[in-house]
Each structure stands twice: as structure tokens, then as C-alpha cells.
Amino acid sequence: KAFFYQSNELMKKNPDKRFAVIRMDIYHFKTVNEFCGRQEGDKLLKYISELFQRYIGEYAVAGHLRADIFTLCTKFEDEQQLIDISKYIKKEIDSYEISCKIIPAFGICTNAGNLDISLMCDYADLALNRIKGKVFRVYEFYDTDMREKMLFEKKIENDILPALKNDCIKTYIQPKVDMRTGRIVGGEALVRWQREDGSMVYPDEFIPVIEKNGYVLDVDDYMWDKVCYYIKQLEKKGKTPVPISINVSRMHVYQEDFIDRIKKITSKYDINPKLIPLEITESAFTSEESSLYRKIKSLQDCGYRFSMDDFGSGYSSLGMLKDEHVDEVKIDKTFVDDIATDKGRILLKNVIQMIRALGIDMIAEGVETKEQADFLVNNGCIYAQGFYYYRPMPIEDFVLLLEKSGKE
Template sequence: MENNDIKKIIAPSPMMTEDGKNELYLYSLKKMADRNAEVDRYSLTGLYGNVAFFYKANECLHTHLGKQYALIRMDIYRFKTINEFCGRTEGDKLLVYISDCFKKYEAEDAVAGHLRADIFALCTPYKTDQDLINIVHDIAQKIESFPLPCKILPAFGICKSEFGMDISLLIDYANLALQTVKGRVFSCYAFYDETLRQQLLYEKKIENEIIPALNNHDLEVYIQPKVNMLTKEIIGGEALLRWNHPQDGFLLPIQFIPVLEKSGYIVDVDKYVWEEVFHSLRQWIDKGYKVVPISLNVSRLHSYQTDFEQVLYGLAEKYNISRDLVQLELTESALTENTELVLKTMSNLQKNGFYLSMDDFGSGYSSMNMLKDEPIDEIKIDRVFLSDISTIKSRIIIKHMISMMTDLNINIIAEGIETLEQADFMLECGCYRAQGFLYYRPMPMSEFEKLLQLI
């Protein structure tokens, strides 16, 4: 039935009372629900399909007005791999088993649905949030106990109808909540609440405004100098970013970089920073300054860009910049993801003159393996280690870490030096290069240029 046909059914006469409108709407909704319930059931599990669930759930919401309702949506993390590893027959058995878990909660005022593939939903009344949590825990425990030779990780998103949404929005917002916990081992559910709503709105705002900000040059490149702790000489710098937002003021990286990483816009932002740095290096050289190498942060997402290497080669050629003046900083987590591709790309860049630095060394779990396999010129010791040098264990770890790097002929720089005690300890261990507030804070390009004039 087309939307216009539905409107004809439920359109009230001019003389109809408000109660009459509601009765006619409920009558029409029930007719549509019953009609779809007969023809739209998931063949494998027998639960209502997407369309039938929509109508039946809406009927519940409008029939039981005195009850609070919520929508629970469930998805299995990497269900396709279960089919591939265990076979489609076993995967189908799991889906039938899950449908039985949901059918347990069907009632005159509650509806379960199998929306598609491994996605299930339950529209149910509740009195407290704990009622909903209990349902989730019950279904999750049963699913996790299903006999399969691979781990099953269900994820649940919960959206309460108190937000005034119809069933389609409840489903969508429950899915947004679900995505925040999908794949996690120790947290299998999340509520769509005001906090999540504000977070999602903020993320969307950042995504919508980042391209105009790039075009308007609202993003400003800052440089934090690196120093030789013995001589206090500036030996380099790291390019960082600040957003001079026209309405919200000065935004620090922590306020927008994670959003850009998630959305993929970090690739555009990185290229913007790279262009600014290459351009500035050219200007400083032309002015006769003694320039120092500048580090560029490289997101893990660049390893998926087919033109990644060519962009850097092109910038070096465009501005006639020696590649040893540009250092590429990758986080440890970036080097552990898609390792083969990253290794190949980084090796190519290193062979063609770029200097490679591993940022946040020691913050992950694969540091030692990466030192053996990756083409690394330098490691930056994570500030977490330096924040606790008062303990004997921390001092021993740092001391031996630096000794090992020296034996491997890998350069070392201490990140986050903020106190004289930290600086003295690193010097005692044989690390002479540092970056931190004790020496310099991040500064605009123009201020860094003034420092270059003194070198």
C-alpha cells in the first residue's frame, strides 16, 4: 500500500472529535499491522520482519499509552566471520536460537523482530532502567553460552520512548547507542541518553564545519620545539594544530581530532598541516634562517590512501625541501594496525629520505615486536612513563629502555618533560633530546620563526 493510500484511510472527517481521530488512527494502524504481520515474517526465525515490526511496535506504543516503552536493538560483532569460520548452517542455528531468546519477551504489549541478518529488536514496556538491563543481560548470557568454537559478542543499544520518538527513530537511536559498545568484551549495552545525544550532535557539528574551516584557514599550525637538554639548543619541532573557531573560540586538538579520526576527515586535515609546514620551511630557508627538522603527525588512516606517499613526495618537490627536514610521526597503535601495508609504506618513505618516528612508545602492547620489524629511526618515550619516575620500577624500565634503544642505534626523545627532576633523570639515563613544557609550549608559526632567527 502506498503512503497516499494510508493517508486516505486515516484522514479524519472535519466533524470528527479528537478521540475519534485517535480511534481511527489506531484502527488503521492495527489493520496495517495485522496485514503486514501475515506476510512479513523472517523465514528462518519466524519473527516479524522489518516492516511488520515497525507497524506492530507502533501499535503497541499507541495502544498502551499508560506504559513506558523502550526499544532494544541487538547486533552480533563480526557475524560474517562466524558464518565463515563455523559454516552457514551453524550461523543459522545461532540466529534461530537468538530468536527464541527474544520470543521469550513477546507479549500482548511487547513485540520482537528480526530486522535483517543478525539484527534483532524488542519493543517492550518497562518500569525502571534495571528492567531493561536485566533483559539485555539475560539474552546476552544465553547467546554467549551457545555452543560454537568461536567467541560470540552481542551488542545492545537501548532507546527509551520518553524522548518522544516514533519507532523508526527509536530503532535508529538504539543503533547509535549500540555502535558505542559493539565489539567490546566487558560492556555489551549502552543507553541512548542525553549525554550520547549531545556527543553525537557535537561530532556531527565538527564534521559539518571542518571543511569550511580548512577553506577559511581557521585551523592554525603551531610548533612545539624539541631541544637538546644539555645545551638547551632547539633541534627540531613538532607541528600541532589549533582551531580558531569563529563561534566557539580556541579549540584544542583533544576537542576535535578524535572526531576527525572517527569520521576520516583527519586525512584532509593532515594534508592541510603538511602543506603549511612545507610552505613555511621554504619561507624560512629563503630568509636565510638555519632551519630544523619539523615532525608531521600521520594518521593510521593514511595507510589506506593510495596517494599517501605521492602527496609527501609532491610537497617536497613543490617547495624544494630536503626530505631529511621532515619527520613523520606515527603512533604505536597506527603501526600495529594493518601492519603489512603500513610497513611497506613506511619502508618506502624511509628509503626515499624521510625520517620516521614512533610516537607514544610504550603505551601499547607490541612495542618490542615493532622495534624488531618496523623501519623506525626514532622513538618518543610516552609521557606516562615520565609521570611516575618516583617509583623504582618506573626508573628501571626507562633506564633499560634507553639502553636498549642505544644498542639498536635508534634515536630517543623524551616527550612531556615538565620538571627539572624528569629532565635530570633522563640525562642520567643517557637521553639528551626532549620536548615538553619545561622548555617550550606549542606556539604559533610566527613565534617559532623568531626562535629560528636566534639559532
């Protein structure tokens, strides 16, 4: 409290001067206490506190707010001065003799509009958290873009559950086709958010936010229910439905009731589990593998199929392919795009051959040209989805498309 009061008073008394907050935090400080002992951890904190106190003066206030959080409110002439302070403290911490690696990060907020010190600290904290744990990033400045992003994410958090309640979350389907004939063999369910004023919130804007706050579980449940409902409607009309794969977030997979949730939704509509292949991104297979594999095997034993989405997008999952944990691999769009180069063609050709040799089904994502389609078919990959065939469409339109193709 003393730090906040003194800092606010300092800025009020000197309205003609520029002030900034430098906030420092140590990445995983708890491990210092665990590996080096609490006594050594306390000595380190005392040392850092002394570093900050060196800057206390007529126009500067320092504070040790809690645990490993240190803050300095200081007058400055230019941003380089603030960078130099951060780098100096970092250099002194690096030279401190201790058997643990210490990784400090600094968030900096300049007072551009008579901000209260507590708000400046919050903004500095936002900047700090952008780089916390990144060894090669020492400091980060708070800027208006960061604030706009924070406000946007907060709006997403506030609006997502009402959007579900008011049917503003829409289920779109991108058809999957047999490239040899153009016949629709399935689809992938994709989430879209249409606000009540008709404007769209795009998936890459809201999905990362709801994955962080857990609302992705609610959206997943909503999408699964919609897909199963429409599959059942087709069956009631005497039509033969095609499988519509549903995306399963990494957060959902690690929920204890994941298996029960999936079974409950197919039981509710009494549909064959094979009609809703479960798509999990390749990155999900790289953590807590044993738990994930047990759940996959349990659901496979009940007739569900698993598809690895974004195969080849940056994570290594060859071991998973060897152990037969998936029924299908979705070849990432980056492989398809690269057929314009000799190396790209060689790589994609061999990826297809490897998947075929392992006896795993495959489908190519992001097919946009005839050249890409021809290359894939000629090398043994016959199923695809992409703009060359169909763009994602409302699930109602997809159902009409299936009914129309069934009559032809």
C-alpha cells in the same frame, strides 16, 4: 515496517505507560555462516526469533528487522526489568549448541519524551555499538550524554572542511631542545582548531572524529603544506631551518598514494626531506606491518626520516626497533612522569640505555620539570620537548623565535 507501525500504535494508545526498545545484534554474524554454514546460521536466527517472540503480548511487539538484528518494544516498570530480559536472551543464546562463539549485544532506549519508534531504534543502536564485540558487556542504555556526543561529532564532520577552507585550522609548533644548552634543534607540528568566534576545539575532541570519517587525510595534507611553506620561507630569508616533524595518521600510512603525497609536498617547495621527519604513533606499527615497513624503507631511501611517537605507551614494538625501521624514538610522557618512583627511574634509565645501544636517536616528550630534565641528561637522553622549555606556539611565532635565536 509492521514492527515500526505496531510499536508506534502501541505507545500512542498507552500514553500513561513507559515503553522501551531493546535492540540485539550479533558480533560478526557473517563468520557463523562462513564457519558453520548458512543452514546452521538460519537455524540460529530462527531460534533467536522464537526467544523474542516469547515476550510478545498486550504491551509488547517484537521484530526481526534484518539479518541478525532483533528488536523488542515493550512496556516496563523499571530498568532492571529490561536488563533481566537482555540477560535471559543472552543466557539462552549461550546455551544454544553451535560450534561458533556467539556474542550478542543489547542496546536499550527508554521512551522519555514521546519519541518515534524509529528514533528509539536509532538510539538503541548507538548504545549497542558502544559495546558490540566486548565479551564482558551484555547491554548498554542510551542516555543524553550519548546523544550530545553524537550531535557534537556530527557538527565536527560538518565544520571541518569549511574550517580548512577558511584557515581556522592552525599550525602550532612545540620546539624541541638540546637540554644541555637550551638550544632549539627542531619542532613538532601540532594541529589546532580556532573557530571564527575565537573559541578553540581541542585536538582530543576532533581528531578521533576525523580519524573515523577520513577527514584526517585532508587535515594531514593541510598541515604538511603549511610546515613545508614556512621552512621554505626561512630558507628564502637566508636562515638555516631546523627540522619540523609532521604527524602522519595511521589512515594516511595505508593509503596507496602515501609515498607520492609525501614526495609531492617536498618537491613542491624544493626542501630537503630530512627537514620534515615523519612521526607515526607506536600503535600504527602493530598492524599491517609488512606494508608499512615497505613504505618506510622506500621513503628512507629517498632521505626521509621516521620517528616513532609515544614509544612505550602500550603497544609492543621492540621487534620494529630490532629491524631498524625508525630513525628516532620519542619516549612517551608516561615514562618521564614516572621518575618520581624508584621503579619508574629504573625503567626509564634502561629504556634510554637500550635505545642508545641500538644506535637510534631519541627525544623525551612531556618534560615539565628541572628534575626530569636533569635525570634524562644524566642518563644519556639529551633532547626533549615539553612545557619546561616551551609550550606549543603558532608557527609564525616559532619562525620569529628561530630568527631571534639565530641573531643571538
